[in-house]
Amino acid sequence: MAKLRVHNFSISVDGYGAGPEQSLDNPLGVGGERLHTWAFKTRAGRQMLGQPGGEEGVDNDFWLRGDDGIGATIMGRNMFGPIRGPWGDEEWKGWWGDEPPYHHPVFVLTHNARASITMQGGTTFHFVTDGIESALERARDAAGDSDVRIGGGVGTIQQYLRSGLIDDMHVAIVPILLGRGERLFDHLDGGLDGYDCVEFVASPTVAHARIARVKQ
Amino acid sequence: MAKLRVHNFSISVDGYGAGPEQSLDNPLGVGGERLHTWAFKTRAGRQMLGQPGGEEGVDNDFWLRGDDGIGATIMGRNMFGPIRGPWGDEEWKGWWGDEPPYHHPVFVLTHNARASITMQGGTTFHFVTDGIESALERARDAAGDSDVRIGGGVGTIQQYLRSGLIDDMHVAIVPILLGRGERLFDHLDGGLDGYDCVEFVASPTVAHARIARVKQ
Numbered sequence: 197m198a199k200l201r202v203h204n205f206s207i208s209v210d211g212y213g214a215g216p217e218q219s220l221d222n223p224l225g226v227g228g229e230r231l232h233t234w235a236f237k238t239r240a241g242r243q244m245l246g247q248p249g250g251e252e253g254v255d256n257d258f259w260l261r262g263d264d265g266i267g268a269t270i271m272g273r274n275m276f277g278p279i280r281g282p283w284g285d286e287e288w289k290g291w292w293g294d295e296p297p298y299h300h301p302v303f304v305l306t307h308n309a310r311a312s313i314t315m316q317g318g319t320t321f322h323f324v325t326d327g328i329e330s331a332l333e334r335a336r337d338a339a340g341d342s343d344v345r346i347g348g349g350v351g352t353i354q355q356y357l358r359s360g361l362i363d364d365m366h367v368a369i370v371p372i373l374l375g376r377g378e379r380l381f382d383h384l385d386g387g388l389d390g391y392d393c394v395e396f397v398a399s400p401t402v403a404h405a406r407i408a409r410v411k412q
Numbered sequence: 413m414a415k416l417r418v419h420n421f422s423i424s425v426d427g428y429g430a431g432p433e434q435s436l437d438n439p440l441g442v443g444g445e446r447l448h449t450w451a452f453k454t455r456a457g458r459q460m461l462g463q464p465g466g467e468e469g470v471d472n473d474f475w476l477r478g479d480d481g482i483g484a485t486i487m488g489r490n491m492f493g494p495i496r497g498p499w500g501d502e503e504w505k506g507w508w509g510d511e512p513p514y515h516h517p518v519f520v521l522t523h524n525a526r527a528s529i530t531m532q533g534g535t536t537f538h539f540v541t542d543g544i545e546s547a548l549e550r551a552r553d554a555a556g557d558s559d560v561r562i563g564g565g566v567g568t569i570q571q572y573l574r575s576g577l578i579d580d581m582h583v584a585i586v587p588i589l590l591g592r593g594e595r596l597f598d599h600l601d602g603g604l605d606g607y608d609c610v611e612f613v614a615s616p617t618v619a620h621a622r623i624a625r626v627k628q
Contacts, residue, residue, distance in 0.1 A: 209583065209585070209597075209609050209612075209621045209623070210427075210597035210604060211426075211427045211595075211597055367425065369425070369585060369619060371609040371611075371612035371621055372608065372609055373604050373607055373608055373609055373623065375600070375602060375604040375605055376602070379427075381425075381426035381427055384591070386591060386592070388426060388589050388591040389591055391589055392588065392589055393425050393587040393588055393589055395587075396587035396616070396617070396619075397616075398614030398619050400612070400613075401612070403585060403612075403614050403619035405425045405587055407425070407589065
């Protein structure tokens, strides 16, 4: 069966996947943008932003893996935007401009229904109001033989870990401290039982840990 | 002034510095012994156990730094032994046999007074009942011009971090998951404000992060 995967999810040395006080100005919370500095130094990360240059090597390889064989993405609504509660005028169409870097169907978990949005470049945002299993089912249908990726954020990954639905998860440990915010490995209630760290590779700037189910 | 340092404190990828249910059989909690596997593969770590061989390189270098310029150690009583509450018959003299690998004065934080114990090889265990500042003062006196090291465990490091007393802290991130236990970066109440990750070096098996105060 196609897999449910997490890729390039950055956490600080003290374990935070987002800083505190997420907002329009600080999508990843205060200080949280430092979590992604490494990615935008890679060739593939820069290419995603339409910028030339960038480094090849371990970090670039891991960044590229994140798109490899992925046919659909699931994300939490906080990753989609800063709006909480009802959608209001529905002007908000994500952080990523007219052509988001997904190029496949994206399923946004929310409690507030909204019509799907077709963007340029093959990305369509669908809004799922009936829970994580439903979102996964729809994403699997959309992905066909390809895998489904969970984009984030922290709360969404935790929900899927608690349900034991994630097959493979790549975490990038970044040499910064955030001190507060949303901790990735928290509220898991034994959700990591049966998983182990199956790969561990570091560049000079990031330690990449891959976590996968080792027991059924 | 001489520094207060932490060295070779191992945490899992999910952030735990000890597993759950610490006991005589599992001094580091269930599964916690895997946190230290890397150290006992190094030449210096094996030498400490009286064993030949072992690897040189990054891990060995970090292990050795832990003893460099240290004149006294502070540890929590849970690191000293599995006994909780009163000391009983006082037969317990630590996990380390007749000649502990400290070779200098060690100050054990406890609520239960006990006479000092002189061990072979220069280690003396002193029991401090009047708090972390007092322990630090006594350790500084004992260390003279040398630095003081906090050996652990998690709770003791957290207390000193909350008080802003630690100058330099080396954490070894080990590619395992523990899932539960004592998380190092927890209950800090802003204790990491003003600190940052100032060094980050990885071997194939461990990512070494050094944290230090960057603002006064």
